[in-house]
Amino acid sequence: MPKEKRFFREGGRRVVKAFAKFHPVTLFAYFAVILLFSMFIRNPVTVCLSLLGGAAFCSTLTNKREKLDDIKFYIPLTVLIAITNPLISHNGKTPLFFLNGNAFTLESIYYGVFIALMIIAVRMWSKSYSRIVTSDKFLYLFGRFAPKTALILSVALRYVPMMKAQAKKIKDAQKTLGLYSKGSYADNVVSTVKVYSALIGWSLENAVETGKNMKARGWGHGKRTSFSSFRFRAADAVVLVLLAVFSAAMLISLRTGRLAFSFYPEPTALPADPVSVFAYVCFALLSFIPFFIESEENIRWNCLRSKT
Amino acid sequence: MELLKIKNLSFTYPNCDKKALDGIDLSIEKGGFYLLCGYTGSGKTTLLKLLKPETAPFGEKTGEIEYSDVFGSEVSPFDIGFVSQDPNEQTVTDKVWHELTFGLENMGLSKKEIRLKTGEAASYFGIAEKFNCSTDSLSGGEKQLLTLAGAVVTNPKLLILDEPTSQLDPITAVSFIDTIRRVNRDFGITVIIAEHRLEDVFSLADRVIAMDAGKKIACDTPENVCSLLKDSRLFMGFPSSARIWRDSGSSGRCPVSVREGKAFIKEIFGEHIAEYVPEKSEINESPEALNVKGVWFRYEKDLPDVLRDFSLSVKKGEIFGILGSNGVGKTTLLKVLAGLNKPYSGKIRVFDKKIEDYKRGALYKSCVALLPQDPKTVFIKSTVREDLEDILINCGAKKDDARKKAEETAAGFGITELLGKNPYDLSGGERQKCAMIKLLLTDPEIIMLDEPTKGLDAYSKNRLIELLNSLKNEGKTIIAVTHDIEFAAAVSSRTALLFDGELIAEGEPREFFKANTFYTTAAYRIANENIKNAVFCSEVCAAVKEYTGKNE
Numbered sequence: 001m002p003k004e005k006r007f008f009r010e011g012g013r014r015v016v017k018a019f020a021k022f023h024p025v026t027l028f029a030y031f032a033v034i035l036l037f038s039m040f041i042r043n044p045v046t047v048c049l050s051l052l053g054g055a056a057f058c059s060t061l062t063n064k065r066e067k068l069d070d071i072k073f074y075i076p077l078t079v080l081i082a083i084t085n086p087l088i089s090h091n092g093k094t095p096l097f098f099l100n101g102n103a104f105t106l107e108s109i110y111y112g113v114f115i116a117l118m119i120i121a122v123r124m125w126s127k128s129y130s131r132i133v134t135s136d137k138f139l140y141l142f143g144r145f146a147p148k149t150a151l152i153l154s155v156a157l158r159y160v161p162m163m164k165a166q167a168k169k170i171k172d173a174q175k176t177l178g179l180y181s182k183g184s185y186a187d188n189v190v191s192t193v194k195v196y197s198a199l200i201g202w203s204l205e206n207a208v209e210t211g212k213n214m215k216a217r218g219w220g221h222g223k224r225t226s227f228s229s230f231r232f233r234a235a236d237a238v239v240l241v242l243l244a245v246f247s248a249a250m251l252i253s254l255r256t257g258r259l260a261f262s263f264y265p266e267p268t269a270l271p272a273d274p275v276s277v278f279a280y281v282c283f284a285l286l287s288f289i290p291f292f293i294e295s296e297e298n299i300r301w302n303c304l305r306s307k308t
Numbered sequence: 309m310e311l312l313k314i315k316n317l318s319f320t321y322p323n324c325d326k327k328a329l330d331g332i333d334l335s336i337e338k339g340g341f342y343l344l345c346g347y348t349g350s351g352k353t354t355l356l357k358l359l360k361p362e363t364a365p366f367g368e369k370t371g372e373i374e375y376s377d378v379f380g381s382e383v384s385p386f387d388i389g390f391v392s393q394d395p396n397e398q399t400v401t402d403k404v405w406h407e408l409t410f411g412l413e414n415m416g417l418s419k420k421e422i423r424l425k426t427g428e429a430a431s432y433f434g435i436a437e438k439f440n441c442s443t444d445s446l447s448g449g450e451k452q453l454l455t456l457a458g459a460v461v462t463n464p465k466l467l468i469l470d471e472p473t474s475q476l477d478p479i480t481a482v483s484f485i486d487t488i489r490r491v492n493r494d495f496g497i498t499v500i501i502a503e504h505r506l507e508d509v510f511s512l513a514d515r516v517i518a519m520d521a522g523k524k525i526a527c528d529t530p531e532n533v534c535s536l537l538k539d540s541r542l543f544m545g546f547p548s549s550a551r552i553w554r555d556s557g558s559s560g561r562c563p564v565s566v567r568e569g570k571a572f573i574k575e576i577f578g579e580h581i582a583e584y585v586p587e588k589s590e591i592n593e594s595p596e597a598l599n600v601k602g603v604w605f606r607y608e609k610d611l612p613d614v615l616r617d618f619s620l621s622v623k624k625g626e627i628f629g630i631l632g633s634n635g636v637g638k639t640t641l642l643k644v645l646a647g648l649n650k651p652y653s654g655k656i657r658v659f660d661k662k663i664e665d666y667k668r669g670a671l672y673k674s675c676v677a678l679l680p681q682d683p684k685t686v687f688i689k690s691t692v693r694e695d696l697e698d699i700l701i702n703c704g705a706k707k708d709d710a711r712k713k714a715e716e717t718a719a720g721f722g723i724t725e726l727l728g729k730n731p732y733d734l735s736g737g738e739r740q741k742c743a744m745i746k747l748l749l750t751d752p753e754i755i756m757l758d759e760p761t762k763g764l765d766a767y768s769k770n771r772l773i774e775l776l777n778s779l780k781n782e783g784k785t786i787i788a789v790t791h792d793i794e795f796a797a798a799v800s801s802r803t804a805l806l807f808d809g810e811l812i813a814e815g816e817p818r819e820f821f822k823a824n825t826f827y828t829t830a831a832y833r834i835a836n837e838n839i840k841n842a843v844f845c846s847e848v849c850a851a852v853k854e855y856t857g858k859n860e
Contacts, residue, residue, distance in 0.1 A: 177747065
């Protein structure tokens with residue numbers, strides 16, 4: 001079934017990204033921090049930095065075609081938001097023209113662009129998250145609080161592709177037996193209902209078998225442990241410490257209003273005192289951590305290659 | 309040393325008059341390799357399930373199973389490993405590594421121990437490369453290997469396998485059996501394996517346990533079991549060499565493998581070379597039922613071609629057998645022929661009419677029908693009766709007529725007692741037969757079969773061959789893809805080998821199997837050095853009888 005095989009990203013021989021080798025706790029903490037800061041700091045500089053860091057890292061994960069698709073999608077999105085925001089929001093000091101008696105302001109366009117950049121940044125980070133924090137890492141993280149739920153999730157995750165495949169098999173089998181043959185909408189509905197009722201029967205049957213099998217393999221026999229092949233390394237500690245230091249710097253700057261910025265009625269001056277600049281530098285370093293880790297490994301490989 | 313002892317064990321399922329097991333006495337030695345054979349319904353599975361406390365079915369049990377001291381005071385689930393037929397039903401989690409660690413986690417071992425044990429097991433079974441993969445990216449053979457690894461990793465004293473190779477193709481099956489044998493030899497784990505396909509496993513066993521109708525009828529070495537059961541109906545499923553030995557009326561030690569069979573034939577014939585003269589087969593001059601020309605097919609634009617410039621011509625009233633290994637595209641081919649997959653280039657004509665010209669499912673009305681690999685997918689209702697009625701109504705029959713016709717048909721095929729049952733409760737052979745009957749109710753002219761012998765015992769296989777032959781005599785055209793060489797040899801009028809997207813060899817079975825070295829019948833492999841032209845056991849026997857008769 002070549003068609004189904006394409007769904008599996010984590011193939012045995014696929015090269016694992018350098019950042020993905022970190023412990024799930026580190027990864028989860030990192031993505032949580034960067035996503036929160038990207039979403040909630042209203043400052044053009046930090047949003048741009050987050051976007052650049054996210055895009056740089058994302059570019060190491062995607063192939064040429066995906067990158068092109070991304071660019072094709074995000075440029076029109078930015079333009080669209082930049083235009084629609086002034087239509088909704090009429091705040092701002094500098095009206096460009098009036099539409100139905102409502103002001104179309106320059107500040108609203110600025111704000112629209114800002115929102116678009118923020119959305120793209122968040123998208124970039126979420127995309128990276130879904131590729132790096134795979135289902136087994138997620139299960140490992142939450143399996144500690146609820147081991148049984150985690151196992152059920154693991155079992156359920158297996159069911160999704162399996163049921164999809166079975167639905168196709170039943171449908172094909174029934175097609176040659178005369179279902180879906182009348183071509184009418186009603187017939188299609190009736191046929192689909194029949195196929196799905198058969199699928200439900202099959203999956204219940206299968207679930208019972210799985211349950212029996214779990215029991216036969218010692219499920220529910222005494223105390224259970226939970227295995228994972230993840231290790232907490234020194235590098236994890238380094239990243240976590242950096243994360244803590246940078247986050248603390250950001251939080252302090254935020255509390256003292258050093259990153260404050262507003263678009264209305266007119267854009268305020270960008271905070272540029274030494275403390276703010278220090279915060280920008282911290283945030284830049286923070287958002288480029290994954291990209292640095294990825295590049296560092298690339299450079300190391302290039303050196304190794306050129307030596308031999 | 310004795311591992312366990314079964315004393316006068318009988319078992320009856322609830323709501324059942326017949327005993328599933330009837331007074332079984334058996335002693336299992338530690339480190340032995342036991343083969344359990346018998347037809348579907350002989351009580352094999354019941355016996356195996358009773359051996360493991362967690363899988364024991366509900367019902368009335370008399371007699372005893374005595375576990376030796378090896379098991380300690382209580383038999384834990386980790387002491388007895390169980391591998392059954394369907395690898396899909398036995399996989400619990402979504403990742404290969406999780407599947408391996410599942411049992412160990414249940415044992416409550418520490419992370420370190422689990423890491424060591426799974427690492428070892430993955431390396432030993434050759435699945436290390438797949439360690440981080442999803443379980444459903446594995447092939448059937450790999451899945452079954454994973455199940456075995458998952459059962460062995462907890463270090464069991466006894467390994468029970470219930471028809472573990474029935475869903476695998478012959479080559480994968482042989483390597484799976486070899487792995488089991490290796491586990492048995494390397495670790496001294498006692499193995500009890502139930503099998504239908506005895507050709508390869510028979511000679512490997514230390515002891516063969518034969519069962520019929522819930523009774524143990526023999527338990528001895530493979531050779532002795534052959535001598536003991538000379539007149540039993542079970543013999544039909546025994547290896548080709550044993551069948552040749554019996555049917556040619558020989559005495560002495562029974563050969564149980566191809567190698568021994570070869571020596572046996574050599575001993576009789578010496579340097580003499582006999583020839584089997586086959587009857588001239590009739591040339592089929594009927595019109596073409598199916599014509600395929602230059603078909604190319606692939607699933608997606610950026611995936612490789614499955615069919616490449618594929619051509620085929622099947623005449624009406626023929627049984628056309630297509631052989632091929634796993635993953636070569638046999639199922640895909642059938643789906644293309646049945647119009648479920650659309651080729652991107654090439655022509656398919658059904659009864660001299662383009663396949664695209666059959667509109668609105670006209671192709672599946674009294675014309676083409678496909679029996680899929682998994683007969684479970686054929687049933688959509690909760691009883692066989694409802695399913696048969698449903699298809700008749702779908703074909704345009706009235707409700708009362710449908711009921712009557714369903715019962716008549718069922719009686720005609722001798723499945724009346726199965727009508728009220730749920731399709732999932734039937735045995736493999738019964739389910740396949742019912743699926744076939746449901747398919748026949750659409751009155752198709754061309755019947756396509758995908759691996760029809762999967763999981764069938766020798767008896768059901770012979771019934772299927774009879775059924776297909778009678779359909780052929782009615783003028784139906786049958787196309788079967790299979791990796792069962794013996795079945796293809798026995799049933800087809802023409803046979804072909806699918807490889808690399810096209811049919812690379814094609815011909816009458818005799819010519820086809822004579823030309824092959826690997827893809828040929830066991831009887832031919834046994835006899836080809838001394839008897840020319842003999843492809844079946846019966847033919848080898850005839851030649852042997854003729855030669856020995858001449859020399860007396």
